[in-house]
Amino acid sequence: MNTQKINTPKIQSNTPSVQVSEQTAVSSTLSQKPAGLSRHEKLAIHRKRLRQKQVRRQKLILAVSGAFFLIAIFIAVFLTRQKHPEQLSINSACEAYRTSVENAASQYGMTEYTDLILALMMQESSGQGPDVLQASEGSYNKKYPQVPNGIQDVDYSIECGIQELKYAMDKAGVASPTDMAKIRLALQGYNFGADPYFAYLEKNGISTWSEASSEAFAQMASGNTPRSEDNPLYATAGPWDYGDQKYPEHVLRYYHP
DSSP: OOOOOOOOOOOOOOHHHHHHHHHHHHHHHHHSOOOOOOHHHHHHHHHHHHHHHHHHHHHHHHHHHHHHHHHHHHHHHHHHHHHOSOOOOOOHHHHTTHHHHHHHHHTTTOGGGHHHHHHHHHHHTTTOSSOTTOOTTSTTOOSSOSSTTOOOOHHHHHHHHHHHHHHHHHHHTOOSTTOHHHHHHHHHHHHHOHHHHHHHHHHTTOOSOOHHHHHHHHHHHTTSOBOOTTSHHHHHHOSBSSSOTTHHHHHHTTOOO
16 A cells, blocks of 8 residues: 655744743833822922921031030130139138138228138138238238237237228228229239239239239249249249239139128
């Protein structure tokens, strides 16, 4: 039997074309941008951004304000320390003479300056020795040699010292226990000698105390004699070999009206 070979035509597959078409469709779908945001969503995003900006701005303001506050505190503390470098108390030895000072002060109209007199005593002697106000070299000492520590009677030292201080305060024009500008002048006069010091101030038109003017007077009064830098008084009392050129501030460390 002749078997006739039947040639079956090959059917070409279209699968690759279908895959390409599907990939193209997927890519087209993925590449499409999402639909636009609604007006409500846009407003919400805008508000969120505004809040973020406000928070950043508030943080910045707080940071700057805090920095300024700290600077202000630093300046206030610095200025306070400049005005009152130290705040010290009268010791018990000086306090023990309070009644004696009050009694003597009442004789010269100086009762309201008792605390100032005790501050002066603290600076001069810390309440030690008989010449507690170091008044021996002053003009009111008529009983003892006018040399350092010449007075040998505490009550007499207090009496002479109060008169010296009152004289200097009258020269300065001190009006009250809180008249610090004039009290500084009076204290420097107590240390330098009231007559020559106030004559110098008047001649040079000086009406307020300063360390510079005190040094200028001390330079003149010492005959241009400087203190050696090795001298302990150089740093504490000034560069010229005459008195204490920082005397008011030294006394006022103990005076708190």
